[in-house]
Amino acid sequence: xxxxxxxxxxxxxxxxxxxxxxxxxxxxxxxxxxxxxxxxxxxxxxxxxxxxxxxxxxxxxxxxxxxxxxxxxxxxxxxxxxxxxxxxxxxxxxxxxxxxxxxxxxxxxxxxxxxxxxxxxxxxxxxxxxxxxxxxxxxxxxxxxxxxxxxxxxxxxxxxxxxxxxxxxxxxxxxxxxxxxxxxxxxxxxxxxxxxxxxxxxxxxxxxxxxxxxxxxxxxxxxxxxxxxxxxxxxxxxxxxxxxxxxxxxxxxxxxxxxxxxxxxxxxxxxxxxxxxxxxxxxxxxxxxxxxxxxxxxxxxxxxxxxxxxxxxxxxxxxxxxxxxxxxxxxxxxxxxxxxxxxxxxxxxxxxxxxxxxxxxxxxxxxxxx
Amino acid sequence: xxxxxxxxxxxxxxxxxxxxxxxxxxxxxxxxxxxxxxxxxxxxxxxxxxxxxxxxxxxxxxxxxxxxxxxxxxxxxxxxxxxxxxxxxxxxxxxxxxxxxxxxxxxxxxxxxxxxxxxxxxxxxxxxxxxxxxxxxxxxxxxxxxxxxxxxxxxxxxxxxxxxxxxxxxxxxxxxxxxxxxxxxxxxxxxxxxxxxxxxxxxxxx
Numbered sequence: 241x242x243x244x245x246x247x248x249x250x251x252x253x254x255x256x257x258x259x260x261x262x263x264x265x266x267x268x269x270x271x272x273x274x275x276x277x278x279x280x281x282x283x284x285x286x287x288x289x290x291x292x293x294x295x296x297x298x299x300x301x302x303x304x305x306x307x308x309x310x311x312x313x314x315x316x317x318x319x320x321x322x323x324x325x326x327x328x329x330x331x332x333x334x335x336x337x338x339x340x341x342x343x344x345x346x347x348x349x350x351x352x353x354x355x356x357x358x359x360x361x362x363x364x365x366x367x368x369x370x371x372x373x374x375x376x377x378x379x380x381x382x383x384x385x386x387x388x389x390x391x392x393x394x395x396x397x398x399x400x401x402x403x404x405x406x407x408x409x410x411x412x413x414x415x416x417x418x419x420x421x422x423x424x425x426x427x428x429x430x431x432x433x434x435x436x437x438x439x440x441x442x443x444x445x446x447x448x449x450x451x452x453x454x455x456x457x458x459x460x461x462x463x464x465x466x467x468x469x470x471x472x473x474x475x476x477x478x479x480x481x482x483x484x485x486x487x488x489x490x491x492x493x494x495x496x497x498x499x500x501x502x503x504x505x506x507x508x509x510x511x512x513x514x515x516x517x518x519x520x521x522x523x524x525x526x527x528x529x530x531x532x533x534x535x536x537x538x539x540x541x542x543x544x545x546x547x548x549x550x551x552x553x554x555x556x557x558x559x560x561x562x563x564x565x566x567x568x569x570x571x572x573x574x575x576x577x578x579x580x581x582x583x584x585x586x587x588x589x590x591x592x593x594x595x596x597x598x599x600x601x602x603x604x605x606x607x608x609x610x
Numbered sequence: 611x612x613x614x615x616x617x618x619x620x621x622x623x624x625x626x627x628x629x630x631x632x633x634x635x636x637x638x639x640x641x642x643x644x645x646x647x648x649x650x651x652x653x654x655x656x657x658x659x660x661x662x663x664x665x666x667x668x669x670x671x672x673x674x675x676x677x678x679x680x681x682x683x684x685x686x687x688x689x690x691x692x693x694x695x696x697x698x699x700x701x702x703x704x705x706x707x708x709x710x711x712x713x714x715x716x717x718x719x720x721x722x723x724x725x726x727x728x729x730x731x732x733x734x735x736x737x738x739x740x741x742x743x744x745x746x747x748x749x750x751x752x753x754x755x756x757x758x759x760x761x762x763x764x765x766x767x768x769x770x771x772x773x774x775x776x777x778x779x780x781x782x783x784x785x786x787x788x789x790x791x792x793x794x795x796x797x798x799x800x801x802x803x804x805x806x807x808x809x810x811x812x813x814x815x816x
Contacts, residue, residue, distance in 0.1 A: 509690070
């Protein structure tokens with residue numbers, strides 16, 4: 241019997257549950273080495289969350305890196321097989337500069353990749369698994385979904401310069417409508433042409449409502465076909481805890497199509513991130529398509545409840561004459577009652593126990609209670 | 611309850627007046643005391659005063675759901691937050707200033723003193739100008755006077771300090787004003803409250 245006071249950490253629970261979920265959908269575990277040649281990351285710097293990488297020279301003089309990312313390694317080791325689809329999941333530590341800390345961190349990451357003949361079903365399955373992953377972590381979650389094809393189409397129709405486009409993408413990612421407006425002013429874009437962009441940036445609602453707002457932006461067949469395809473994929477998701485939100489703007493040099501970010505209430509940053517990365521595949525010489533996501537399990541620490549007031553339920557004190565077999569029997573009997581026990585010769589400094597027992601002449605006597 | 615980080619000082623007071631007028635008052639904040647946190651349960655807000663350059667950190671890390679930060683701070687630290695409104699207050703500009711009559715000799719590396727290294731670096735990189743960055747934490751105007759730097763990149767409001775030190779603005783890097791920012795996760799889970807606040811505040815912008 242496992243004592244009730246021993247709780248699996250959220251990270252451990254999530255690892256186990258997510259693994260079950262991904263294997264149930266036919267994803268095979270992909271185990272990899274902790275190192276990769278640095279060259280891989282130099283060529284794809286902007287794909288990384290942070291371009292700071294821990295490097296070292298290995299025994300034959302090659303410059304190596306502690307992996308800052310998993311997807312690049314999986315893509316590199318994937319062969320193009322027409323018609324086939326490779327489905328893998330991983331549970332690995334990556335090493336990179338995390339958030340605003342400006343310091344290297346070891347980050348536990350799990351995730352999955354679907355590479356090869358990716359069709360609407362494959363995309364819908366991955367999107368649905370992303371939402372289920374969030375649900376397994378916490379019932380209070382939200383999946384924000386965006387579509388870079390739609391975003392790119394709107395920017396094309398607005399008609400901005402390449403520099404203006406880069407600036408606009410930054411502002412869209414920050415929901416910064418005032419500076420987006422300023423870019424449009426500087427580029428001399430007439431109000432009628434820029435209006436759909438403002439409307440797109442304002443969208444932040446459940447799929448049904450958001451799709452209606454999207455459909456109203458333009459009135460032509462190409463646009464209707466885009467919205468219909470997005471609608472078909474989103475139909476696999478429940479109406480709640482999912483939002484269409486175009487502020488999810490992954491790098492368009494690598495991502496295309498659907499992109500998404502997951503949040504869990506109580507964690508200040510996104511805990512899940514993913515999307516279709518066909519452009520990364522192209523850049524790495526593959527003809528196949530790909531979609532996947534990563535879950536940052538290290539962020540789950542923010543959800544841990546307050547630490548227990550005690551290091552252990554029971555400290556069992558004994559002396560040099562105590563027979564080991566009898567003492568072990570007493571420890572086993574206590575753990576069978578569902579409490580944690582530490583048998584020690586004396587109480588350690590600053591150690592906090594719910595109660596302290598002493599082995600005396602074959603009996604357990606309470607020394608003190610806290 | 612919305613947690614709101616306000617910048618200590620004159621800007622914070624101006625901005626609080628906007629929140630108050632928008633229906634998010636918290637009378638205790640007007641009392642002259644040394645408290646840092648003020649709450650009005652009925653209005654659903656909890657304010658706290660923090661150093662202006664720290665507002666973005668409080669918001670990015672979720673200790674505050676929303677906050678008010680100058681554009682200078684947002685450009686310098688690039689926090690991963692939403693920028694919901696330009697409050698059009700605290701208006702000034704980030705500018706390059708130099709001693710009166712300064713002539714930029716492009717054959718030499720330009721020595722630039724600033725508190726805003728990232729903004730200055732980005733600005734000169736876009737111009738393709740090689741610079742020697744000197745990061746200072748205060749009294750930036752002193753640097754060119756003592757020959758520590760050729761120019762400074764700093765915030766200019768009225769230009770009085772520059773004039774008194776015989777410096778003049780030679781270029782504007784970027785206009786600055788106070789922005790309403792929000793934590794991305796907070797925006798997701800307190801969406802209605804934050805959207806309502808944004809809407810109410812937008813009615814207070816002059």
